[in-house]
Amino acid sequence: MVASMSWPRTACVGLLALLCVSLSPSSARPSSESAEATTVSSVQDEECLTEGCNRTVASLARAMNLSINPCDDFYQFACGRYVRDTPLPPNKGTVSVVSQLEDVLREQLRELLAEAPGPGEPAAFGKAKTLYQSCMNTTRLEELGVEPAKKILATLGVPSWPILESDAWDDSEFDWQNMSFKLMEMGLYDDFIFAYGVEIDINNTARHALKVEPPEFNLDLVGLDNVTRTMHVQEYLYELLETAKMLRPEVADLVNTNKLSLLQEETEKVATLEITLNLCTMSLEDRRNLTLGLTEMPLSRLQEIYPYVSWLNYTKHMLPPGANVTEDESVVVVDVVFMAALGKIMEATPKRVLANYLVWRVLENTVMDVLNEKARSIGVKRKMARWEECVKAVQIGMRMATSAMYVRRHSSEEARNKTVEMVQDISKEMHRLLDSVDWMDPKTRRAAMMKAEVMRYNVAYPQELLNDTLLDQFYEKLEVQPNDLLGNTLAVEKRRFDRSMAKYRTKVQKYHWSFISGIADIVNAFFLHSDNSLSIPAGLMQGAFFQKDRPQYMNYGGIGFAIGHEVSHAFDETGGLFDMNGLLANWWDVETKKLFDEKVRCIVDQYSSMKDPNINVTVNGILTQSENIADNAALKLAYRAYMRYTARHGTEPRTTVKVLDDDKPRTVTLKPRQMFWVSFASAWCSKETHKDLNLQLRTNSHLPGVHRVNGAVSNTEEFASDFKCPVGSPMNPVHKCQVW
DSSP states (O other): OGGGOOOOGGGGGGGGHHHHHOOOOOOOOOOTTOSGGGSOSSOOSOBOOSHHHHHHHHHHHHHOOTTSOTTTOHHHHHHHHHHHHOOOOTTOSEEEHHHHHHHHHHHHHHHHHHSOOOTTOOHHHHHHHHHHHHHHOHHHHHHHTTHHHHHHHHHTTOSSOGGGTGGGOOOTTOOHHHHHHHHHHHTOOOOSSOEEEEEEETTEEEEEEEEEEOOOOSSOOTTOOHHHHHHHHHHHHHHHHHHHHHHOHHHHHHHHTTOOHHHHHHHHHHHHHHHHHHHTSOOHHHHTOTTTTEEEEEHHHHHHHOTTSOHHHHHHHHSOTTOOOOTTOEEEEEOHHHHHHHHHHHHHSOHHHHHHHHHHHHHHHTGGGGSOHHHHTSSSSOOSOHHHHHHHHHHHHSHHHHHHHHHHHHOOHHHHHHHHHHHHHHHHHHHHHHHHOSSSOHHHHHHHHHHHHHOEEEEEOOGGGGOHHHHHHHTTTOOOOTTOHHHHHHHHHHHHHHHHHTTTTSBOOTTOTTSGGGOOSSSOOEEETTTTEEEEEGGGSSTTTOOTTSOHHHHHHHHHHHHHHHHHGGGSTTGGGBOTTSOBOOOOOHHHHHHHHHHHHHHHHHHHTOEETTTTEEOOTTTTHHHHHHHHHHHHHHHHHHHHHHHHHOOOOBEEEEEEETTEEEEEEEOHHHHHHHHHHHTTOEEEOHHHHHHHHHHOSSOOHHHHHHHHHTTOHHHHHHTTOOTTBTTBOSSOOOOO
């Protein structure tokens, strides 16, 4: 049975038979212009009583556990009550400060999309609202039933789903490449066997190139323990079976009469194929190395090595008419081991199994989301409320429109200017930090400082989002109808597919407003290596991260940390592969690189020694090293930047937090420097089920809040000084690690 397997990559192709029948310490030298030299000598005896301060203090009072010594466990000090008292939302395994801000933003977008079109508003807004309304029209969706699914199957040239046909299905006319061509004509990415398309060339980020790589999998088991893998497979099989029952009632009759053996065999073969493909991909740790398993070759060579695809014909169907594709076209190949194994998998897979898999992936990825509530209730992924799913769909399909709607209603120039000041302060600190470390040779230091000097910053949103004409031009070819969710979904996907393929042989328009900088409606931040640019979207400028009417120590600890985190990504072990222009280049001296690697190893070893006490799972220090390096550097950068802010503007008022805990009142008065640290930690409070915690620790490059907060503050001397933590206490260990 699929559900009881153990799956190493080395044995990935061995599953084929089932298809045919079943921390060194930091050594940074003191800067000649240190942050400490710019700080004021005393704290003003004033209490912060602004509305923004009161909101933040009230939030902190609900989250902090003042019975905990901050030098013992700073995360519990800042987030203990949050973890204890915050209920998990229905059907969700995680709640966090970030997810709650995402809920607020999603509700704001819901209100905007539900409004009637206003006079003089951009046509793009009307299209976004129409798309939303077509998704919310459940009456129409109930009338259609499963007809949209049947329509998709007919368009694909697949008369039926073999899994529903028993022995009656004829495989003689089935060709998976022809089915792929039909998907392309519809604008649906055919990324179920491999992912092939046009992307920025990692070897030359000034151009777009053809790239083939492993696909994304819905049944992704890489990095998971066997118990979790088994659970995911069981959920997958259940969803597949329920979908079959919905599309053909006769299948339900089979279930009712317990005649399940044939159907179970069919579904298990589909699952086995996806498992086989998935486990032939690189490990999560290896995927961090952008050049591992990467090569470039012409189409003619690709055909020789991987003959299971008619690559020239496939490429001609994928690219726009008039592309004049030849066998000399260069293709970037990612994960050559997977591509080699894929040939053996395809050869050993019967047409019926392949057809079942491909139809199932189309249904699962696209069709099920445009059907009625019965279809949406199937499986574990579709657990959002209908309106949440619809808001998400419009965001994905018309992101520039939803971003423009959001920033026009919920962003301000004052907030943007304050954030820009923080970005400038923190970028200067990165420059000073690079100038002060004692392990870099002069040439490497100059290259790093130049990279920091020319780094671009996108804050809140690009001005183009306020331009109605540009927005309407961006979406002028998109047509949507009030009562046709399937048609609208396909139109959105077709537009996206065509725009992507049309980029082939074109230069990359770096810093274009419609790229990363135009994504404003999201609670996140980004660093783009190919642009050497940082983006802080408007959606992050709220709540625990930023408020314009509160002391800046709260903002530097919140969004300032996020800014420092992204700036630091330019100089982690991945960012160090790219130069000031965003090109893949080696600008490191050999000996300096060795010293850098030693510091990275210190971080990796330190975090790898952590174990989550709730589920007894060890932190993966290799998988999370980039984020951990960035977290540790970000705290230093944001703290020093705030010290310089107070040198310019004066010391800010203190904060008092009062908590009634177990009927016992507790009060703590926090100085501005201490509030910086609390503001940082409070933004990362989270609560997870053991299932979600296990999944995050094994597969996510970002650590859960407790490890993220305690790991970073315990490496920071300034934290220990501000809270007077004794040397050797949990949050002030003798042995510390820092890369920067």
